[in-house]
Amino acid sequence: MTETTELRRSLGFTDLMLITIGTVIGSGIYLVPSIVLRQTGGRTGLAFTVWAVAGFLSLLGALTYAELGAMKPEAGGLYAYLRDAFGPLPAFLYGWASFLVIASGSIAALAVAFANYLSPLLPFRVPGPVISVAVIVVVALLNIRGTRGSATVQNWTTGAKFGALFLLSLVLIMKGNGGAGTVQTPVELPNVSLAASLGAAMIGVLWAYEGWQYVTFSAGEARDPQRTFPRAISIATFLLIVLYLVANLGYIRALGPAGAANSPRIAADAIATILGPIAGAIVSALILVSIFSALNGLVLTTPRMYFAMARDGLFFKRLAVVSPRFGTPVFAIVTLTAWACVLAASGTFEKLLTYAVFTGWIFYGLGALAVIAIRRSEPNAVRPFRVPGYPVTPLLFVVAAGALVVNTIQTQTANASVGLAFVALGAPVFFAWRAHAQRSASRDAATASIT
Numbered sequence: 322m323t324e325t326t327e328l329r330r331s332l333g334f335t336d337l338m339l340i341t342i343g344t345v346i347g348s349g350i351y352l353v354p355s356i357v358l359r360q361t362g363g364r365t366g367l368a369f370t371v372w373a374v375a376g377f378l379s380l381l382g383a384l385t386y387a388e389l390g391a392m393k394p395e396a397g398g399l400y401a402y403l404r405d406a407f408g409p410l411p412a413f414l415y416g417w418a419s420f421l422v423i424a425s426g427s428i429a430a431l432a433v434a435f436a437n438y439l440s441p442l443l444p445f446r447v448p449g450p451v452i453s454v455a456v457i458v459v460v461a462l463l464n465i466r467g468t469r470g471s472a473t474v475q476n477w478t479t480g481a482k483f484g485a486l487f488l489l490s491l492v493l494i495m496k497g498n499g500g501a502g503t504v505q506t507p508v509e510l511p512n513v514s515l516a517a518s519l520g521a522a523m524i525g526v527l528w529a530y531e532g533w534q535y536v537t538f539s540a541g542e543a544r545d546p547q548r549t550f551p552r553a554i555s556i557a558t559f560l561l562i563v564l565y566l567v568a569n570l571g572y573i574r575a576l577g578p579a580g581a582a583n584s585p586r587i588a589a590d591a592i593a594t595i596l597g598p599i600a601g602a603i604v605s606a607l608i609l610v611s612i613f614s615a616l617n618g619l620v621l622t623t624p625r626m627y628f629a630m631a632r633d634g635l636f637f638k639r640l641a642v643v644s645p646r647f648g649t650p651v652f653a654i655v656t657l658t659a660w661a662c663v664l665a666a667s668g669t670f671e672k673l674l675t676y677a678v679f680t681g682w683i684f685y686g687l688g689a690l691a692v693i694a695i696r697r698s699e700p701n702a703v704r705p706f707r708v709p710g711y712p713v714t715p716l717l718f719v720v721a722a723g724a725l726v727v728n729t730i731q732t733q734t735a736n737a738s739v740g741l742a743f744v745a746l747g748a749p750v751f752f753a754w755r756a757h758a759q760r761s762a763s764r765d766a767a768t769a770s771i772t
Contacts, residue, residue: 328396328625329468329648332543336472337553338560341383341536343479344618345561346611348434349529350486351588351604354569358582360522362509365578371519372569375526375721376562382718383533383558384708385689387551390537391706392695394546397629398537398622399688406691406698409635410751415684416630417747422670422677424623425657429665430674431616432457438609453665456616461658464620467647468542471621478614485607487564489592490571496595497574521732524725529565533558534685535618538625547705624653634758635751677740679729686722689715 332340354368361367389402397404404412419425436452464471536554540546568588572581575591584590588607593600624640628650631641640653664670692708692715708714730737 328542328628328643328650330542330544330546331469331648332472332539334549334553336476337536337539337543337549338557339476339479340472340539340618340621341533341554341557342483342561343475343614344535344622345530345532345557345615346479346482346486346564347431347532347615348608348612350565350568351586351608351611353525353529354572355582355584355587356525357522358573358578359509360518360525362518363578363582365573367519368522369566369569371522371526372565373562375523375530376558376565378527378718378721379530379533380555380558380562381710381714382685382689382721383554384551385692385715385718386534386537387554388692388704388706388708389688389695390540390550390554391547392702392704394540394543394550395629396538396541396625396632398540398626399534399684400538400626400629402537402688402691402695403684404633406694407687409633409755410748411684411687413630413635413751413754414744414747415681416626416636417750418677418680418684418744419623420627420657420660422673422743423681424619425661425664426670426674426678428457428616428619428658428661429453429670431612431619432661432665433668433670435609435612435616438605438612442605450666454662456613457620457658457662457665460613460617460620461654463617464624464654465644465647465649465651468539468621468649471617475614475617475621478610478617482607482611482614483560483564485610486568489603489607490564490568493571493575493591493595494567497571497576497591499574499577520724520728524728527721527725530558530561531681532615532618533561534688535622538622541625541629551706620654620658624650624657627653627657635754675736677743679726679733679737680740680744682722682725683744686719686726689718689722 357368357371358365361371386399386402390398393401393405395401400412400416403415432453433449435456436449439452440447440449463474533554536550536557540550543550572587572591575581575594576584576587581587581591589600589604592604596603627636627640628643630636631638631653637652637656640650640656642652643649644651664673693712695702696711
């Protein structure tokens with residue numbers, strides 16, 4: 322059998338929807354709610370407003386990307402949208418930052434978190450880096466063996482964590498008493514303006530919702546993508562908004578506004594208050610499943626972007642090869658996960674993520690602007706789905722992404738500067754790679770003319 326460069330279309334509506342949900346629900350919903358309550362001074366109305374507005378903005382982004390995914394259902398997703406709208410350089414810079422830091426660093430961070438939660442449950446001591454690398458290898462092998470198999474695992478793990486968190490939240494709502502009978506330490510108001518504290522809270526919640534864009538990378542493997550992709554990403558984002566609001570309500574019903582705001586481990590404390598001693602095991606199991614699902618979702622989706630880059634001549638040529646046996650971009654998966662293993666084992670991902678992960682939002686905003694650019698450059702193209710409220714919908718998401726980036730630059734100037742410089746370093750790499758590709762193409766053409 323010969324190697325191919327075409328991916329198999331094996332993902333249906335349910336797969337795409339659960340990939341979206343699975344890559345979003347990581348650790349944010351277990352940590353961020355208490356931060357938001359502190360930043361809003363324990364005022365639950367304001368806190369819920371922040372979660373609802375941030376969810377609405379994320380939904381606007383999902384609807385915007387739904388038009389692009391239905392119109393251009395190919396591997397690479399956001400990378401392909403940026404390439405077609407603004408040229409190869411911005412697209413390459415996103416791929417560059419994603420491979421070296423954003424996606425690989427996120428995989429490493431999830432693997433290390435998985436090791437931290439699993440280690441106390443083991444009957445014998447295993448070094449954390451060993452567990453981190455092992456879980457990455459397991460997920461890599463799962464994804465190498467087939468998209469269908471890894472998607473099935475994603476479906477089950479995502480369904481389990483979504484269902485468990487939703488049911489636990491309902492239990493907290495029904496059995497909670499708002500923290501009555503416990504000491505409620507007053508929540509200190511932030512020493513900044515209300516607008517500034519709401520802005521900071523909004524940034525944190527947008528981070529908790531971040532991840533729905535990863536499913537765009539798998540559009541090239543979707544069946545009937547013009548119909549399934551827009552529905553999947555939109556419905557998944559709406560369900561996430563509902564889940565996050567219900568979870569927040571459950572935390573507050575169990576601990577009270579002040580108790581929830583002052584809790585460093587809000588999910589564990591809320592469940593312990595209602596369910597008692599078994600809470601620790603429940604929370605640990607829930608978080609382990611949540612982390613594994615998010616990790617699998619990243620490995621299932623992001624290698625498709627590097628596959629698309631290689632096919633465009635902007636990455637190692639071997640990464641554009643699809644295994645004839647498994648139907649997956651094996652070399653793209655191996656390259657990404659091998660680098661993630663290095664980051665996880667060395668611990669260097671923490672600084673890299675601090676520096677560069679916020680820059681992803683620059684490209685998410687550009688992705689929304691791509692809808693406007695492509696509508697102008699390709700006015701007669703077939704659009705099976707059109708983003709409702711155009712152009713207001715994509716522009717509102719662009720404003721939200723811009724606000725997050727500007728806030729990060731203002732509050733973490735040094736880290737943001739290093740992150741922007743890191744992304745900018747991709748420019749000379751791009752020109753060098755393109756020149757190499759052009760020389761290779763010229764040699765191939767010369768050889769073909771001789772023969």
